[in-house]
Amino acid sequence: MLLHHILSLSLSPLALLPFTLSAPLDSQSPLSSSTDVQPTSRVPSRYESTILGRRLLALSSTGVISSIFPSSNQSQATPWTPPPTSVSSLSISLPDYLADCDSPSVGNPTLLFLDPSTSSRNSRVLPDQDPGHPNNISLSLSWWDAYPLLTGHRPWAPADLPRLSMIGYLEEMSIREAEETGVVACYLRRHPDARLWLPGDEHAAHGGRWVRLVVREVYWMGGFGDRHWIGWFDREEWNAVREAEWGAVRLPGERD
Numbered sequence: 001m002l003l004h005h006i007l008s009l010s011l012s013p014l015a016l017l018p019f020t021l022s023a024p025l026d027s028q029s030p031l032s033s034s035t036d037v038q039p040t041s042r043v044p045s046r047y048e049s050t051i052l053g054r055r056l057l058a059l060s061s062t063g064v065i066s067s068i069f070p071s072s073n074q075s076q077a078t079p080w081t082p083p084p085t086s087v088s089s090l091s092i093s094l095p096d097y098l099a100d101c102d103s104p105s106v107g108n109p110t111l112l113f114l115d116p117s118t119s120s121r122n123s124r125v126l127p128d129q130d131p132g133h134p135n136n137i138s139l140s141l142s143w144w145d146a147y148p149l150l151t152g153h154r155p156w157a158p159a160d161l162p163r164l165s166m167i168g169y170l171e172e173m174s175i176r177e178a179e180e181t182g183v184v185a186c187y188l189r190r191h192p193d194a195r196l197w198l199p200g201d202e203h204a205a206h207g208g209r210w211v212r213l214v215v216r217e218v219y220w221m222g223g224f225g226d227r228h229w230i231g232w233f234d235r236e237e238w239n240a241v242r243e244a245e246w247g248a249v250r251l252p253g254e255r256d
């Protein structure tokens with residue numbers, strides 16, 4: 001009986017939680033006593049959600065880039081091992097650094113692409129391609145890593161936390177433009193280690209380039225649909241959100 005008890009305890013999914021079970025129940029949870037006294041919250045509007053999305057971008061240091069391998073008969077002369085032909089025209093998603101460094105920001109994140117990186121290679125305009133139609137990538141963000149760091153406990157349901165995907169094309173910035181517009185200093189405040197691989201630095205291990213993701217569409221998953229907005233943002237609204245607006249809202253688990 002005791003053995004059975006211990007076994008069932010050790011097999012309980014709760015035992016896998018990395019945080020103590022004595023942590024307070026998340027205020028998001030329907031099991032939380034605080035929901036008894038809170039009125040049912042209203043689903044935010046698209047614009048209110050757009051402001052939350054711009055805050056998610058402003059606070060994010062990393063995201064996941066999805067790019068598409070060229071089709072197999074597009075030649076790409078590079079010193080690196082080519083990808084297997086079985087992945088031609090398929091997408092690949094890889095985590096990367098980012099920072100919201102345009103000033104004033106219109107929601108177009110800055111990336112530092114090193115030449116050997118797959119995301120960088122897949123997004124280059126190839127010689128046989130129309131330069132007016134640069135390759136598109138998507139960059140997704142979530143609040144999943146930030147939430148436990150801020151609150152000290154796991155969310156009741158990560159699925160109820162915000163995430164988004166920005167889809168657009170890359171615009172290259174010259175080193176001079178990146179320096180003069182404060183992009184380099186801003187990026188280094190967010191990623192001090194990137195000092196080791198700055199574009200133009202003769203001691204850098206790899207060549208690299210500053211790029212701006214010019215966001216054309218944003219898909220937002222605010223959380224569960226009964227209390228969060230889910231859908232495509234309006235591009236002009238995304239670009240128009242001011243720092244005073246995203247600075248005044250809070251994402252789940254943030255203190256005032």
Ligand SMILES: *[C@@H]1O[C@H](CO)[C@@H](O)[C@H](O)[C@H]1NC(C)=O
Nearest residue numbers: 070071072073074088089128
């Ligand atoms: C190779 O390129 C030709 C012409 O650009 C195109 O018609 C063909 O579909 C391509 N083949 C593959 C496998 O992508």
Ligand SMILES: *[C@@H]1O[C@H](CO)[C@@H](O)[C@H](O)[C@H]1NC(C)=O
Nearest residue numbers: 132133134135136168169216
């Ligand atoms: C990227 O997306 C734009 C529309 O936003 C489109 O006009 C363009 O052709 C796309 N680029 C490629 C290489 O498919």
